Amino acid sequence: MSEPTAPQSPWQTATIARILRRTPRVVSFFLQPLQPFAYRAGQHIDVKLTAPDGYEARRSYSIASAPEAGEQVEVAIERLDDGEVSPFFHDVAAVGDEIEVRGPLGGHFVWPEGDQGPILLVGGGSGVVPLASMARHRAALSSKVPVVLVYSARTWDEVVFRDELIELDRRGDGFSLALALTREGARRPADHSRRIDLAMVAQSIAYFPSPPGVAFVCGSNAFVTAASQAMIDAGVPARIIRTERYGV
Amino acid sequence: MKGNAKMVTRGFSGRRPPAGDARIPPGQHLEHGFPVLSAGPTPRIRTEDWSFTLKHGPRPIKKWSWAEFSALPMTKMTRDIHCVTSWTKFDTPWQGVLVDDILADAGVEPPTAFTLAHSFDGYSTNVPTKDLVVGKAMVALLYEGKPITADHGGPARLLVPHLYFWKSAKWVNGLQFTERDEPGFWELRGYHIYGDPWREQRYTNDP
Numbered sequence: 336m337s338e339p340t341a342p343q344s345p346w347q348t349a350t351i352a353r354i355l356r357r358t359p360r361v362v363s364f365f366l367q368p369l370q371p372f373a374y375r376a377g378q379h380i381d382v383k384l385t386a387p388d389g390y391e392a393r394r395s396y397s398i399a400s401a402p403e404a405g406e407q408v409e410v411a412i413e414r415l416d417d418g419e420v421s422p423f424f425h426d427v428a429a430v431g432d433e434i435e436v437r438g439p440l441g442g443h444f445v446w447p448e449g450d451q452g453p454i455l456l457v458g459g460g461s462g463v464v465p466l467a468s469m470a471r472h473r474a475a476l477s478s479k480v481p482v483v484l485v486y487s488a489r490t491w492d493e494v495v496f497r498d499e500l501i502e503l504d505r506r507g508d509g510f511s512l513a514l515a516l517t518r519e520g521a522r523r524p525a526d527h528s529r530r531i532d533l534a535m536v537a538q539s540i541a542y543f544p545s546p547p548g549v550a551f552v553c554g555s556n557a558f559v560t561a562a563s564q565a566m567i568d569a570g571v572p573a574r575i576i577r578t579e580r581y582g583v
Numbered sequence: 584m585k586g587n588a589k590m591v592t593r594g595f596s597g598r599r600p601p602a603g604d605a606r607i608p609p610g611q612h613l614e615h616g617f618p619v620l621s622a623g624p625t626p627r628i629r630t631e632d633w634s635f636t637l638k639h640g641p642r643p644i645k646k647w648s649w650a651e652f653s654a655l656p657m658t659k660m661t662r663d664i665h666c667v668t669s670w671t672k673f674d675t676p677w678q679g680v681l682v683d684d685i686l687a688d689a690g691v692e693p694p695t696a697f698t699l700a701h702s703f704d705g706y707s708t709n710v711p712t713k714d715l716v717v718g719k720a721m722v723a724l725l726y727e728g729k730p731i732t733a734d735h736g737g738p739a740r741l742l743v744p745h746l747y748f749w750k751s752a753k754w755v756n757g758l759q760f761t762e763r764d765e766p767g768f769w770e771l772r773g774y775h776i777y778g779d780p781w782r783e784q785r786y787t788n789d790p
């Protein structure tokens with residue numbers, strides 16, 4: 336099995352080309368890799384930070400940009416105040432800095448090739464990142480595959496990519512967005528002001544012309560566990576649900 | 584990056600891991616919680632519905648019910664575990680049935696050099712047979728003295744602590760001896776065929 340081929344996606348240097356604040360706690364970094372690479376919507380990269388004494392910290396970040404977006408890879412990083420790596424990105428990293436990255440990585444949580452039926456996307460907090468890549472990819476392809484994105488955030492102001500996602504929804508080409516705000520009232524008719532539950536999933540999939548063929552859930556472990564249970568309770572078969580858990 | 588020169592990240596000093604770094608493989612950091620990672624939703628398997636099958640290729644060698652399996656000799660194993668998403672957790676205490684004892688109960692010697700572990704959710708992972716025997720691996724039934732919870736792979740998970748933790752298949756329901764090293768679920772999706780954390784074999788073809 337182990338053919339002597341090159342490692343998949345070796346480490347390389349990427350330069351921070353642009354920094355864009357998305358919400359009070361989430362900032363996007365546009366990385367220009369020395370060796371640009373192709374990727375699929377839903378994949379992630381690993382980043383490695385190295386201290387002067389050689390100490391290394393490494394984390395995974397989902398790619399937010401669409402594969403069609405060009406050479407720069409967008410990651411959107413949420414600040415965890417007591418974390419090691421995310422505060423570095425928020426407080427220290429600047430345009431022009433070089434960061435070691437490897438990618439693309441991950442081959443399961445990826446936009447399906449070929450027609451597999453309607454697609455249900457469910458994200459919590461920064462878990463929307465790979466789903467945003469999928470929504471952007473769908474738009475770039477002018478795909479007509481029906482997609483619902485159910486996206487839970489604490490408040491309206493914490494909805495990452497909010498205006499862009501609402502704009503994609505407005506096109507009326509089969510992509511629809513339902514926000515679940517957990518600490519504020521809903522603002523759009525399609526939105527909710529509670530956590531994702533069975534009724535919300537049922538309402539979202541009722542919009543599809545046929546049952547979903549694939550479902551993606553991404554966010555913290557607690558979010559993914561609760562949301563996938565709500566999906567199963569709403570009749571989404573467990574075998575079509577793909578999960579990406581961001582850890583704690 | 585050329586050669587072995589390390590690139591230092593401007594302005595990064597890092598949070599030092601506490602004592603015991605020699606136990607932390609390269610690129611890993613110490614974790615005190617127990618994060619959960621898996622490809623899909625958590626299956627809830629009742630022990631009444633649980634069974635474990637040992638196979639050689641397509642041929643079943645022996646099948647155990649929960650009652651039969653949990654009556655096999657139990658061994659304690661306290662080990663450091665290493666997840667490919669970069670956390671390491673020290674001294675995780677497990678109890679279960681050594682693969683050696685499963686083979687002994689079935690009355691067989693390992694017939695091939697390769698094994699695929701299978702799970703209730705359709706997940707599989709490949710491990711060389713030599714990494715499963717002579718006390719190296721078990722099918723764990725208890726964590727910290729209590730039944731393993733569903734999100735950590737209960738009722739039973741494979742434990743191969745010296746390899747990255749995706750090899751320790753959750754919700755395990757069988758071991759299958761194979762003639763060739765056949766990549767499992769994650770191994771077909773970009774992860775390393777062997778997965779030694781000390782050699783940082785995270786992704787396909789890492790040396």
Ligand SMILES: Cc1cc2nc3c(=O)[nH]c(=O)nc-3n(C[C@H](O)[C@H](O)[C@H](O)COP(=O)(O)OP(=O)(O)OC[C@H]3O[C@@H](n4cnc5c(N)ncnc54)[C@H](O)[C@@H]3O)c2cc1C
Pocket residue numbers: 379394395396397398410411412413414415416417418419420421422461464465579580581582583613614615616668
């Ligand atoms: C495939 C994948 C994709 C991801 N994509 C994204 C993404 O797109 N955007 C994003 O923002 N994140 C993403 N993540 C999460 C990301 O990798 C990091 O885990 C996250 O940024 C936190 O890293 P940190 O170094 O800031 O925090 P860490 O230092 O790792 O700490 C994480 C949390 O654990 C707690 N903690 C730390 N040390 C301890 C300790 N010793 N004891 C108890 N608790 C402790 C901290 O309080 C903190 O809240 C992804 C993760 C994965 C696996």
